[in-house]
Amino acid sequence: MSTDTLFASRAPADAVPSVTIRRPDDWHVHLRDGAMLEAVLPFTANQFRRAIVMPNLVPPVTTVAMAQSYRARILAALPGDSDFEPLMTCYLTDHTDPDEIERGYRDGVWLAAKLYPAGATTNSHAGVTDIAKLAPVLERMERIGMAVLVHGEATDPAIDIFDREAAFMQAEMLPLLQRHEGLKVVVEHATTAETVDLVRAHADRAACTITPHHLVINRTSIFQGGLRPHLYCLPVAKRERHRLALRAAATSGEACFMLGTDTAPHRRGAKEAECCSAGVFGGATALQTYVQVFDEEGALDRFEAFASLNGARFHGLPVNEGTITLLKKPATALAAVSVEDEDVVVFRGGEPLPWSIGDVRA
Numbered sequence: 018m019s020t021d022t023l024f025a026s027r028a029p030a031d032a033v034p035s036v037t038i039r040r041p042d043d044w045h046v047h048l049r050d051g052a053m054l055e056a057v058l059p060f061t062a063n064q065f066r067r068a069i070v071m072p073n074l075v076p077p078v079t080t081v082a083m084a085q086s087y088r089a090r091i092l093a094a095l096p097g098d099s100d101f102e103p104l105m106t107c108y109l110t111d112h113t114d115p116d117e118i119e120r121g122y123r124d125g126v127w128l129a130a131k132l133y134p135a136g137a138t139t140n141s142h143a144g145v146t147d148i149a150k151l152a153p154v155l156e157r158m159e160r161i162g163m164a165v166l167v168h169g170e171a172t173d174p175a176i177d178i179f180d181r182e183a184a185f186m187q188a189e190m191l192p193l194l195q196r197h198e199g200l201k202v203v204v205e206h207a208t209t210a211e212t213v214d215l216v217r218a219h220a221d222r223a224a225c226t227i228t229p230h231h232l233v234i235n236r237t238s239i240f241q242g243g244l245r246p247h248l249y250c251l252p253v254a255k256r257e258r259h260r261l262a263l264r265a266a267a268t269s270g271e272a273c274f275m276l277g278t279d280t281a282p283h284r285r286g287a288k289e290a291e292c293c294s295a296g297v298f299g300g301a302t303a304l305q306t307y308v309q310v311f312d313e314e315g316a317l318d319r320f321e322a323f324a325s326l327n328g329a330r331f332h333g334l335p336v337n338e339g340t341i342t343l344l345k346k347p348a349t350a351l352a353a354v355s356v357e358d359e360d361v362v363v364f365r366g367g368e369p370l371p372w373s374i375g376d377v378r379a
């Protein structure tokens with residue numbers, strides 16, 4: 018498979034250029050629950066074979082029983098013919114019990130645990146207030162080979178919001194990596210050049226996810242022509258030099274960089290509000306955006322590694338069978354998805370995108 022299936026340069030002159038890769042996985046999604054789950058799940062399930070499902074529900078998914086029940090609700094909400102597989106996570110708190118973590122992992126209920134510094138982002142208030150105190154949990158995870166997925170932002174409101182990831186990496190992430198030398202760590206939704214370098218320096222057991230939006234917007238985009246609430250997420254997009262570093266990392270082919278959309282739907286009313294919720298709904302346009310970036314960077318031959326191989330290898334899972342074909346054929350992205358009497362605005366929704374989704378083969 019891999020580069021053998023890259024047709025772009027071999028197709029007849031009148032054929033639509035395309036790229037075919039093993040079916041990809043999304044290593045960071047927010048599927049929510051109830052009506053929102055029903056509305057957004059088909060978009061992720063259409064694009065991806067598996068996804069790591071974030072546990073920041075209200076209340077958060079903190080026990081094996083809660084993860085089992087949430088997984089069952091996701092499966093029940095899937096379209097009948099879907100073979101999508103949700104990979105569950107546990108939400109770490111100050112009171113997480115290492116035995117519960119191990120039980121859920123050994124029983125195959127969850128794959129990883131998510132560390133939200135308390136107050137860092139949407140529904141993180143029950144998160145961890147002092148990472149050092151989590152040592153018994155992290156030691157157990159290290160011993161059983163279970164990965165911790167980290168939202169890497171400092172929570173001190175006095176720290177400039179654009180510096181919070183950098184502050185966290187220095188004050189928390191580096192010491193964590195040093196304290197737990199064998200722990201598998203995923204830095205979620207990296208947004209800076211320095212984070213990418215830190216991950217590279219620990220690539221024997223660290224990795225990071227990179228979102229589609231952080232590859233195509235920078236912090237100025239959020240203020241282009243006025244305030245753009247649908248581009249506001251956490252970590253907030255950074256300067257242009259960081260966006261370029263993220264594009265270089267994602268398209269490098271290095272095994273420590275993997276696809277993770279951080280698709281985070283919020284109803285329009287929560288976004289276009291006096292106090293806008295953080296999160297970009299990128300689930301419906303994710304692959305179209307990623308493949309466009311790889312095309313622009315002349316790296317289509319490395320797209321499969323980023324989208325379909327690196328994450329599976331990191332988590333010790335088999336790579337997917339089957340393929341998906343992406344076509345360099347313009348299509349206008351769906352503008353919004355209805356949820357009850359409201360809607361959720363799609364990232365790049367309503368725009369003509371140069372790439373579209375073609376055949377999916379199981």
Ligand SMILES: NC(=O)N[C@@H](CC(=O)O)C(=O)O
Binds near residue numbers: 279297
């Ligand atoms: N990315 C976001 O801005 N929001 C996410 C939470 C998160 O991953 O930070 C959400 O759940 O809405």
